[in-house]
Amino acid sequence: MYNKELFEKYPYAFSHYAWTGEVFYEESTNEPYSLDEDIPKGWSKLFWMCMEEIREPLEKAGLTNTFYFTQVKEKYGELCLYNNGATEEVLDIISKYEFLSGFICDRCGKPADYQTRGWIENICKKCYKAQYKDKEEPRYLIELDLTPIKLRYMDDRFVEMKQDFTDTWEKYLEKIK
Numbered sequence: 815m816y817n818k819e820l821f822e823k824y825p826y827a828f829s830h831y832a833w834t835g836e837v838f839y840e841e842s843t844n845e846p847y848s849l850d851e852d853i854p855k856g857w858s859k860l861f862w863m864c865m866e867e868i869r870e871p872l873e874k875a876g877l878t879n880t881f882y883f884t885q886v887k888e889k890y891g892e893l894c895l896y897n898n899g900a901t902e903e904v905l906d907i908i909s910k911y912e913f914l915s916g917f918i919c920d921r922c923g924k925p926a927d928y929q930t931r932g933w934i935e936n937i938c939k940k941c942y943k944a945q946y947k948d949k950e951e952p953r954y955l956i957e958l959d960l961t962p963i964k965l966r967y968m969d970d971r972f973v974e975m976k977q978d979f980t981d982t983w984e985k986y987l988e989k990i991k
């Protein structure tokens with residue numbers, strides 16, 4: 815949904831034309847299109863947290879009005895924030911949020927308990943029960959008790975990340991309380 819305050823604060827979180835880099839205005843409403851509409855609802859808070867965290871580094875680099883996301887979507891159970899390029903600092907922040915999405919229920923935003931197979935989805939026990947109550951339990955569990963959070967499930971095994979994302983994770987948990 816378009817929100818003037820959000821648009822003024824985070825113009826890069828709204829759709830842009832790929833070729834010109836200009837803000838895209840929806841024909842029916844003549845309003846900019848917010849990219850959080852393209853991702854599962856459960857990740858909305860995480861998305862806006864990321865928009866906030868990159869704001870200052872973008873400003874510092876003088877990129878607030880030229881940086882934008884070319885596409886935002888869910889892929890293999892993870893948030894993908896494709897963009898037109900920025901400083902390493904900004905890109906690291908973006909990767910951190912993409913990573914953390916893998917631990918968040920994409921329906922309600924609570925920490926996920928499971929990652930389902932086939933159609934990969936991170937889902938909490940409650941949402942899982944509501945959706946799949948008659949089906950078998952998922953075979954793979956996301957281990958959320960890891961402190962610091964730095965293991966990623968990839969190719970049927972856990973891979974350790976270089977960065978420690980515990981602070982951001984805890985900030986997120988505060989936000990959804």
Ligand SMILES: [Zn+2]
Nearest residue numbers: 919922938941
């Ligand atoms: Zn849930």
